[in-house]
Amino acid sequence: MHLPAWYQMSIMTLTLLTCLQITVARRQNRCMRHYFVEVVRHPYKDCEYKKMLLTRCKGHCTKSRTQPLITFSPILLEPFHYICSCCRDKLSIMKAVRLQCQNGEVVYATYRYIMRCGCEHCRR
Numbered sequence: 001m002h003l004p005a006w007y008q009m010s011i012m013t014l015t016l017l018t019c020l021q022i023t024v025a026r027r028q029n030r031c032m033r034h035y036f037v038e039v040v041r042h043p044y045k046d047c048e049y050k051k052m053l054l055t056r057c058k059g060h061c062t063k064s065r066t067q068p069l070i071t072f073s074p075i076l077l078e079p080f081h082y083i084c085s086c087c088r089d090k091l092s093i094m095k096a097v098r099l100q101c102q103n104g105e106v107v108y109a110t111y112r113y114i115m116r117c118g119c120e121h122c123r124r
Contacts, residue, residue, distance in 0.1 A: 031059035031087035033117045040097055040109050047101035054111070061085035061119035084122040091116040 033055050041049035063085035069078065092112040099107050 029060045031057060031061050031117050031119050033114055034058045040099070042099060042101070042107055042109070045101050045105070045107060046103070047099040047105075047107055050097055050099065052097060055114040057087045057089055057114060057117035059087045059117070061087055063119065085119040086122040087117060088120045089114045089116070090118040090120070 034057075036054055036056065037051050038054050039049055040052050041047065061084075063083065065083050066080050067083070069081050089112070092114045094110060095113045096108045096110045099109060101107060
């Protein structure tokens with residue numbers, strides 16, 4: 001059976017769009033840097049507060065599995081070997097923000113600003 005050219009093009013276009021939607025969905029869920037705003041203030045001194053643009057790592061890493069360990073011992077302390085990958089910071093820099101207090105004192109809040117995220121082996 002021979003299909004008209006316009007019909008074949010419609011099927012190819014629909015297939016391509018479906019593949020693109022899947023690719024976009026995977027990219028949106030992958031491990032990457034996300035921005036958020038946080039208000040920074042000193043916990044007990046009467047100082048000004050500042051809104052800051054911070055970063056965090058968020059998303060999915062696909063490598064995850066559990067497999068049984070084989071032993072010749074009657075006691076299994078750890079019966080499984082866990083392999084997992086977590087979305088973590090790969091590169092960060094130290095930053096500081098200056099806060100002026102009511103008594104004239106200046107305090108600095110320091111934090112790590114994430115530059116790059118990626119999937120890494122999870123630590124216990």
